[in-house]
Amino acid sequence: MGRIAVIGAGMGAMAAAARLAVAGHRVAVYERTETYGGAVRRFERDGFAFDTGPGLLTLPAVWRDLFIKTGKEPLEDCAELVQVDPSSRHLFADGTQAALPNASRAGVVDALDEALGTGAGGRWGDFLVRAREAWDRTRRPLLEEPLWPNWPVLAEREPYPAVPHKRLLRTRRAATLAEIGAWELRDPRLTALLESHALAHGLDPRVTPASAAVLPYMEHAFGTWYVRGGMRELARAVYxxxxxRRVEFHFGTEVTGVLEKDGRAVGVEVAEGSSHPSGRDGGLVAEADHVIAGVRPARLRELTQHRLDDDGDVRPDTGSRPRRFTVLLALRGPREAGAVHRTIVHAPDRTAELDSLLSPPSVPARPTVTVLRPDDPALRPDGDHESVVLSAVVASEAGQLPSERREALADELVTAAEAVIPGLRERILWRETEDGDSGGVSAPSLAAGEGRFLHPANTTRLPGLYRVGGWSHPGGGLPHAGMSGALVAGLIVEGPEFRGSQ
Structure with a gap:
């Protein structure tokens, strides 16, 4: 079989590597850092451990499928997955709060009726039914198949259904998430609940297509999961x-170019001092029949001078994308009984928060803050301590945030978390901040929106060169990264006529 060179050891790249190795290919992965996992990272200090990337998992079937297809041991034999229940608790701007059961429509309806008033749960339940219709219409073309050559069909068609309007005696179709909130949910707290799923991916719900209703639906339908020992354990299991499967890994090895010959990718060139021993014309090279790039678009453009897309190809929004800011808290004192794994503290001024995502404001609005408190002994030195992760999506700024801004923003997140964790400030032993990559948060691919919410195809105009991971089809997020690996492997094994799993 063929030789495969993979640039980067992110989750999507490793998913493709494992599948291709099982198919008989010789696979070598070149990673410029010293570890694997991409955004699925871990920070450790003084016996505390923290996930600094994704903290929870939806749609675990993607990773179960990878383990089924690549060996005898299922995922559950390699990593312990547990359902998080309640799935989340929400603290709204008016002081009300609601804890939502995991993967239970009836339970969520009852919880929202009790917390927000009779009728609120019913409106959310009806929304989930319509969101399922959008999911059914888009699941295969957006997640299980390579991007269609006639992708504009996806860009033009809004899959979220129209809703009958009793007063107008006609149906009305929402074009954005914000319109779903205003027309169908009719409660600022339900709107905040809906829009928090978009904000988590750096999306402005005022311009995000209504098809993004699939984001809360995925969490509702397939549940919210945690990997015991931290999400880094999933990366370890995949590695x-x-x-x-005898995939070779070369860490500390920076790829400096994609080799081309006769109009085709034929390998990669790596920097001097790398771990790869072969050389040609004074440079270090790795020849390959196929090259898979698990890197950001800007980085891939640096690696090849070849034009990778046609004029008619997907043109996603390439403007400045919001970034994720994270605060890691080492706390003295045990986690109190009844503490919830995930709490979302909504912003006091939703409009100001959304406006602040567009560009760094002079006086930033307090963002929506996610508080993760896993009850996991592996993440703390002993039962008398607790590790907590606070995160928010904030406006992108050039380079890393100045130290003064980092500390001020960290204080804002801690202040928000005080509503969740009793005596928080007195319990803090130390804190660390993680400033997300200035490249921004990558969202999952979405239908409609004139194609601005799609991602470039896994194939490129350069034969033999493929894209994988969160910046290619089908977009960002752990499930989508795993899907991209499956799609790339299918395209290489079965050829350009591959149409996804049946």
Missing amino acids: ERCLA
């Missing part, structure tokens, strides 16, 4: 599965 070890790659090793078991």
Whole structure:
């Protein structure tokens, strides 16, 4: 079989590598850092451990499928997955709060009726029914198949259904998430609940198509999961599965270019001092029949001078994308009984928060803050301590945030979390901040929106060169990264006529 060179050891890249190795290919992964996992990172200090990337998992079937297709041991034998219940608790701007059961429509309806008033749960439940219709219409073309050559059909068609309007005696179709909130949910707290799913991916609900209703639906339908020991354990399991399938990893090895010959990608060139031993014309190279790039679009453009897309190809929004800012808290004192794994503290001024995402304001609005408190002994030195992760999506700024801004923003997140964790400030032993990559948060691919919410196809105009990971089809997020790996492997094994799993 063929030789495969993979640039980067992110989750999507490793998913592709494992599948291709099982298919008989010789796979080598070149990663410029010293570890695997991409955005699925971990920070450790003084016996505390923290996930600094994704903290929870939806749609675990994607990763279960990877383990089924690449070996005898299922995912559950390699990593312990547990359902998070309640799935989340929400603290709204008016002081009300609601805890939502995991993967239970009836339970969520009852919880919202009790917390927000009779009728609120019913409106949310009806919304989930319509969101399922959007999911059914888009699941296969957006997640399970390579991007269609006639992708504009996806860009033009809004899959979220129209809703009958009793007073107008006609149906009305929402074009954005904000319109769903205003027309169908009719409660600022339900609107905040809906829009928090978009904000988590750096999306402004005022311009995000209504098709993004699939984001809360995925969480509702397939549940919210945690990997015991931290989400980094999922990355470890995938890495070890790659090793078991004899995938080669070269860490500390920076790829400096994609080699081309006769109009085709034929390998990669790596920097001097890398771990790869072969050389040609004074440079270090790795020849390959196929090259898979698990890197950001700007980085891929640096690696090849070849034009990778046609004029008619997807043109996603390339403007400045919001970034994720994270505060890691080492706390003295045990986690109190009844503490919830995930709490979302909504912003006091939703409009100001959305406006602040567009550009760094002179006086930033307090963002919506996610508080993660996993009850996991592996993440703390002993039962008398607790590790907590606070995160928010904020406006992108050039380079890393200045130290004064970082500390001020960290204080804002801690202040928000005080509503969740009793005596928080007195319990803090130390804190660390993680400033997300200035490249911004990558959202999942979405239908409608004139194609601005789609991602470039996994294939490129350069034969033999493929894209994988959160910045290619089908977009960002752990489930989508795994799907991109499956799509790339299918395209290489079965050829350009591959149409996804049946």
